[in-house]
Amino acid sequence: MRSGAIACSLLTLAFALSGCDAFTGDRESAAAVASIDQVDWSSDTAGQLRSAIDGRVAHGLDAMNFTVEGDPANQDGDQALTRSALRYAAALATGASDPSKLHEVYTIARPKPDLERGLAQAVADGKVKDWLDSLAPQDDGYRSLSKAYTELRRQRNGPSPVIPDKGEAIDPGATDKRIPVIARQLVASDYLAPEAAQGDRYTPAMVQAVRRMQADYGIKPDGVIGSDALGILNLSDDDRAREMAVAMERMRWLERQPAATRIDVNIASGRLSYWRDGKLADTRKAIVGEPDHETPQLGSPIYRLVANPTWTVPRSIQKNEIEGKGAGYLRQNNMAWEDGWIVQQPGPKNSLGLVKFDMKNDHQIYLHDTPAKQLFNEVQRQRSHGCVRVEDALGFAEMLARDEGVLEEWQRARATGKETFVPLPREIPVRLIYQTVLFGEDGAPIIRSDPYSWNDKVATALGFASHQGYRVRTANGDVGP
Template sequence: MRKGLIVSSLLAVASVLAGCGSSNEQPEAPPSAVSIDQVRWDNGNVRELRAAIDGRAAHGLDRMAFAIEGQPGNAEGDRQLTQSALRYAAALARGATDPAKLHEVYTVPRPDPDLLPGLAKALKDGDLREWLDGLAPQDNGYRALSKAYLALRGSKDAVTPVIPADSEPLEPGSTDPRIPMIARQLVASDYLDGKDAQGNLYNPAMVQAVRRMQADFGIKPDGVIGKDALEILNLSDAEKARAIAVGMERMRWLERTPPPTRIDVNIAAGRLVYWRDGKLADTRKAVVGEPENETPQLGSPIYRLVANPTWTVPRSIQSKEIAGKGSAYLSRNNMAWKDGWIVQQPGPQNSLGLVKFDMKNDHQIYLHDTPAKQLFNEVQRQRSHGCVRVEDALGFAEMLARDAGVLDEWHRARATGKETFVPLGREIPVRLIYHTVLFGDDGEPIIRSDPYGWNDRVSAALGFAAGGSHRLRASGGDVGP
């Protein structure tokens, strides 16, 4: 994976991954001092509102209707206009859709501004459109998505060259003018190193990259670039626009001011980011839930480290993957029955590895180490049963323990060889969130795969036709969480 792409992508989506607010760290907004019946409109305000809504394509909302109801000059008309303005303002401030209704689980905190006082002031000051535009995210990443969306929507020329289809599949070793475009997308998707993307030859490094991609998506991994492989690599302008609109909507769901110290995990990309006092402190790979065992989108803090953890096997894994394997399997994997549950004892081969990062949520989701280190070398790292496996988890635990001032306690806990709990003292907010648009070294959006197909329900709510892209294939890997 290209280091530059990782870093620039993470920095560019900093605000995307920065929205995991902790509600107890921010003062609660006082009740609005403005009544809806006190808000007054004139014809100039209505024109501003209409112009703002007419320009909603800048936010990827042009497939949605925002009707303007009411006429100024009477109480009922003013009330209807206010309600129309608040509907559009809410779409910009916290999203046009409700993620809790689109996803089975969504507990990431959302913005909840009191919009009425701001609307009243904007009307009085005559800057309604400026106020409305200011409700959307104001970072460079959002602006880049807006610019890309408008270009895709308004121009017949593709922002990224479309790879022309051809009746003949591309065989390994062949030469073709489409090779640079194919290589570019392979590099953007992390299957190919940039140094191997040279010329018009379908070289061995590219063949290997294509085979890995084919295996991830359930296509015969023969390295031949046919119809199915091209469909993965070759998004149409409409598909790109759809993904970018979804990306903007997911950004609007997030609180604008995050805690300065936090951990963000992008489920779709399999990446973890650690922010310390508002600065990027660390990035590393993560393995997350495979399709059918998806990692949910949660806002959930880490409150303690667990050295040498035991693993109580969930009933679902026990019944589907361990039942019937017998006592020899349990003994070989250091497992035993305890109070009606299968429990794996501490040790380097424990499915949780040597450290667990305990989190507060009702879904038994947490971060942890793993003995299956090879999975971090995968491009598509959706390989677990739902929890998040952290690359070099011991190094990460050391970092968190040092920052929390409990490093000595952590070292003593590890040395026991037994399951030992080390409270952090101060909880670290964590957000598990799903974003399929990253950014390249040049700041331009790069559209990655949608491994869970979660973009479909968001795009449909935004008024787009359903996508038809290939889905990541479940791996059927180890029994770990």
Template structure:
């Protein structure tokens, strides 16, 4: 199983259709420090250290951004040093300006004080090097980026699109590379990626991929299908640089016990006391109803939840269906709202993981189990559906010492709340580069098309945005 990156951007009113309510999005400010770098002053040696560090910025995927020193006086050097330090310490871009909602905690180091201390010690280079993430995954991304940047800049695709389309049953020398890409995208098992013949197993994988991207699922590998499978070295380098930037947005020491949800891969990772103890599939918001990048804790488990249908779903998808539909789905009108009663047909399933945020986003169970068998699981109205949610609830209840209370709540058959003794932080992240079993970075697809805005802000030319095309399968959140 491929692991998530473990080292792991206009503030505006936002509404997750069918799952959230509008809310203002604020920002965080860092208190200014009384320390000033100018008190220490720049020397020939520390200036050389600054120039050397900036000259090596490609190891951070920042070589498309200008950080050249604009002058030789102390003020100009300080301004450049603080700008580059900020890029390393918390990102060269502001996710709150790049995305409608971004509330994942970010680093807030006192860079002016840090620079002042580094100038006094004559260790500006060491200080700058310490600001970026120090984990092995970040360093591997840097190495992969450097390797790709050394190759010719021509955006040559890995798989030639010259020649005829590949039809089922045909043999073609391009098929081994195509099979490898299908494995990377999770459409094909590694064991089936053999030979140069277009087998029925590969045909089925290609059909699933074509359906996910809004193509005719005919199994014929033509220019459109190759457009999904093909990624040039330029595209790969851009994706890696974007994901390094996303890692710089994150706290260097995240909570040891937490839940990370990768929206791009639609997978959940549960960390307990610093160790990854569980990973499972999730269903997240479909394109145009994207699950936002939130930092928000789970504070209680809800057994046998009811569901108050949001106005957007009520007006767009239930209005006009009549009393028969409501009765069949255990729904009824209460105080001007449609409420779905507890039970196996409830759109929240049998457990809800209640979270504290202004967008009504939460984790929950679902009766729509087949969605977990899909490769592209961006299918919800914005909330996060958890595979085997009852099993996950048992795990959390056990770890938090409330298993008896949870069992009692389940047994009531009614909506019952079990407060956790301590909140569990949840981070909704978006990472399009994962690591394979050998620890090597692999570039995945960008289902929301969110890489473009980060890449452009980092100075890269626009890449190919192949967004997943899905329609929600049910009215659930």
């Protein structure tokens, strides 16, 4: 399947944004400007500002109004130009929207450029457009999105390559000219293996893929491609452009130089990427929070490994899913009451599995193992109560322990069979990021599902019309976190 290509795409997406020294410019010469209000614009630098803003389609910002006001011939005009420049610069450097206002929880570190100093230097040097162009992410992923978005907007008055809904369902075994387009989108969404996307016949492999997709979206999984199935698969050019603009905005929210050693989890696609000294060391599947128990977008480090963890059941799960099941259920699942809490003891049935990756945050979110290994085979892996379950978590824990020089301590802890804590010599940053556009082997953007329907808030903040698509409806299969 295409999952390997999509996983590798994280290399070029928001997770590896390159640095940008042009954020601040030369500090000494910019310091000569006593106040940002004293920036002295010329007709040339004002023209550069207008040119840069006129080209904002390259950043998916063309639905927003960045009107340039001011005339460099007078002081009031200079100040108006400065205000316009700073507003547009902020949109490029840190995003046109504030994620902490769009999302209930957002604690991922954001860029902190000194835009006033940078603008002062750019105006003094006569390089306003160059400076503005340098503020957005400079990596290949952002450039690919920019190119694709610009092309879509250029063609916006032309026909959209949608899958026509003729009012007639496509039954298994039927032949239909729409099948190749449907197959391509099933491949892009990870439901169908690329080698199965052949011809214009609705094959058994495609039927199985459609059934899985229907189940994930709460549609009767009969394999018949009707209006509902087409509604999920059918993305117009405007839909694609909107998703790409949102993806670029989410990338602008992120630091340009993230920690060289870190763990990134894409909540939307259920993938984990482990970066070591600036290089991608490992990728694997992850299970994240189901809709209504969403995994929040956090920046939070792992500070210790926990071998053979116990699990103290949160009050919400205790009340809604365990209380009333009786003592037999507790015994069967190795649970017991301790000081008013239900605690699950270490062992193969423990909902945290055999390892927990303890993290520092106020939301009780962490990475862990799971006994429910079958869930990693799902395409939509939004199945937990909010924490992140890691595929082959024991192997991943051993990898981290070896890299951090605590492998012997970790192996001894595992051998005890009891809950044992292994502190890491240094914390490993973790970013839980939400990104619905990935990249294929050819570098082309691939639109994936928006399982939490979070993109609409970002899109409307960018000036797009509100549009709620089909929402993933996955049912949690266990009581684990």
